Amino acid sequence: MTAPAALITGGTSGIGSATAVALHDRGYRVAVTGQRSESVARARAELPDEVVVLRSDSSRLSDTDAVIAEVRERFGTLTTLCLNAGVSRPATLEAADEATFDEVFAVNTKGAFFTLAKALPLLTDGASVVITTGIGATRGLTGNSVTAGSRGALLTMIPTLALELAPRRIRINAVSPGYTRTPMLRATPGRSSAETEELLTAMAAQNPFGRLGRPEDVAETIAFLASDGAAYITGQEIVVAGGAGLAV
Template sequence: MSARAALITGGTSGIGKATAEVLHSRGYQVAVTGQRPESVTRAREELPEGVLVLQADAGSLVDTDEVVSEVRERFGTLTTLFLNAGVSRPVTLDACDEATFDEVFTVNTKGQFFTLVKTLPLLSDGASIIVTVGIGATRGLTGNSLTAGSRGALLTMIPTLALELAPRRIRINAVSPGYTDTPMLRATPGMGSDQIAAMLAATAMKNPFGRLGRPEDIAETVAFLASDGAAYVTGQEIVVSGGAGLAV
């Protein structure tokens, strides 16, 4: 396919931003979305010239309609959709409330699902869809039930979606990062900077590779799934974790 174009939700920082940089360097037209004004402003300053940066709430279907309209006007069609936007709200069962539940599932599940629904008419035959899930969806972590459930819901949809999209040769796959050093991780609610630094250091020591993931690690995997090199790969989950979670 020529004239490659990608939309990345949650693309103004961390994994999404790194992916935007990688795809742009490989000749893609790229659009990214982000919710926080400061993140959007920084992305407009730091991302390569030509990357379209849009402010949008990933949980708002009205905002999604506006993003789709803008992308249609700028690019016409999409060859890659990276559903990466998400929130993490660590909370144990006894402390969870309805508002937190609704927020997490609205952004992580409903928002990403309907972004796919609304962008489907823009996706060219043979396009690639990549969904960020995370290893927490299939591995236990205290306080992670909401985030894991909201991401895991998408993971369970992927085999069925792969079959539905196969007649158009549109591929859909999941990428599941392990602990990755991103601004979201460094802004973990309820933890000070010293606590976060200690947590990251301890996590890195436990990893078989002795380090945390980097946004670029995930971006390269997404770029592969978007490429013709993965033209026969669909309905799969690729874990990018440096071996985290393999030990018994």
């Protein structure tokens, strides 16, 4: 019996990397993509040797074509597609510029949509698609309007995509993490590492569970959605945030 196969975009660090490990440990053949050369090199060194690590910019459809061709050659088909690649460029309305807006939507929205479209011929009947969005798409956060809009656009697509994919029993769902200890969260422009850690500690104290999320928290949810245990779940959003945002 052929092992299941997964493609994880944005899989060289943080949530994507943890998901690669979780699926690999469950017997999946796994390929991940990353945009930055340093994260790709680190993933090749740290992820299990069997995981295929590919450099790709999700905003470039030619890069996506190359990834799909590589996955077709190596795996033949896909049983799981995790659309996790994303960027965050915090800026208030007054500070936002066109270049930042275009970059964020090109990676977060266009990239995810067309990766799914191009991967569709490889997806087996009954496959699972999981899109990482984030609770910021539906909750207010100063300076987050552009990133929230790019993720929120994906959330509004999911019900329609679920109906379009249902004849093949392909499921599509969103996982929305809260604040999670990832390299993206720690890389706060204009702050020292000590200042960032102080901020993260304060954020953790405000969470009902008293901590920030771990990449593994989100990865386990994605692994569940990829499994047969979630065979009747589609068109949904699962929030993985330790209760963040529930208080009035």
